[in-house]
Amino acid sequence: MVVAKIGYLGPKGTFTKLAVDAAFNGEHKESYATIPECIDAVEQNEIDIAVVPMENAIEGTVQLTVDYLVHQVTLPIMAEIVVPIQQHLLVHPNFKGNLGDITEVHSHSHAIAQCHQYLHQSLPEAKTQYTTSTGKAAEIVSESNEPLAAIGNKLAAEVYGLKLLKENIHDYPNNHTRFIVLCKDETKLSIKHPISGEKTSMLISLPSDQAGALHQVLSAFAWRKMNLSKIESRPMKTGLGNYFFIIDVDQSYDDVLFPGVKGELEALGCNVTIMGTYPVFKLAIS
Numbered sequence: 001m002v003v004a005k006i007g008y009l010g011p012k013g014t015f016t017k018l019a020v021d022a023a024f025n026g027e028h029k030e031s032y033a034t035i036p037e038c039i040d041a042v043e044q045n046e047i048d049i050a051v052v053p054m055e056n057a058i059e060g061t062v063q064l065t066v067d068y069l070v071h072q073v074t075l076p077i078m079a080e081i082v083v084p085i086q087q088h089l090l091v092h093p094n095f096k097g098n099l100g101d102i103t104e105v106h107s108h109s110h111a112i113a114q115c116h117q118y119l120h121q122s123l124p125e126a127k128t129q130y131t132t133s134t135g136k137a138a139e140i141v142s143e144s145n146e147p148l149a150a151i152g153n154k155l156a157a158e159v160y161g162l163k164l165l166k167e168n169i170h171d172y173p174n175n176h177t178r179f180i181v182l183c184k185d186e187t188k189l190s191i192k193h194p195i196s197g198e199k200t201s202m203l204i205s206l207p208s209d210q211a212g213a214l215h216q217v218l219s220a221f222a223w224r225k226m227n228l229s230k231i232e233s234r235p236m237k238t239g240l241g242n243y244f245f246i247i248d249v250d251q252s253y254d255d256v257l258f259p260g261v262k263g264e265l266e267a268l269g270c271n272v273t274i275m276g277t278y279p280v281f282k283l284a285i286s
Ligand SMILES: O=C(O)C(=O)C[C@]1(C(=O)O)C=C[C@@H](O)C=C1
Pocket: 009, 013, 014, 015, 016, 017, 053, 056, 062, 085, 108, 110, 111, 132, 133, 134, 135, 177
């Protein structure tokens, strides 16, 4: 059997790595410092599969992932992995002070956003410093003699030898992140877990700024009784007021409903691209 090469947002100890470990075992796993580098690696056939964060229940879409897929590199979404997220405050093992002694809190912008209230109330004096991932933040704290803290998971604490100063500091309890699996060749992908659902992600741009255009787009799904789990607009980057929509439909692509919707939207003057039709895996992490 050929072992697939899987790239993930690293370094060690990220949530993406936890998601990869939950979904795959035995494969060759390689870390990338940023989301674009990880996506590029699949595009350039350095690796077979990329796993990158797409959306968090508290903070919403990971804009870098969406924008990179829409504007820079076209790769199909082949699967989705959803895992629970628990954020902890991590410090150097030599840190003997109190919360008030911490001067800087390092983490990924999404992790910091998930803990805004906690930081505001418990560490109002500490500066926040953004890093490319929670794992990177933990690495920085492990290499510093300053009273810094990182926001991250227990794997990061373990890998970088950090102390858990405060557990579960995310502001809302039901915290989950969706990770997408990008891959050119479906035969390279094997996730041996029960499927929790199916989805199809579509990219839709409206013809021009006209009254009721979005209503007409949504009607095409509504009268076919196709359930949408997400609709989000993002700038097309061509000028103010120009947006495209990402729509997630709660079912896999079929040869009747989807071509029907696509045809109807194209008749309205929309551009329609299918970003992927894929299984969803809701997994536990250790
Ligand atoms: O920094 C990490 O550990 C990541 O895997 C990235 C990321 C994200 O981009 O949302 C993933 C899950 C958490 O929501 C926080 C950060």
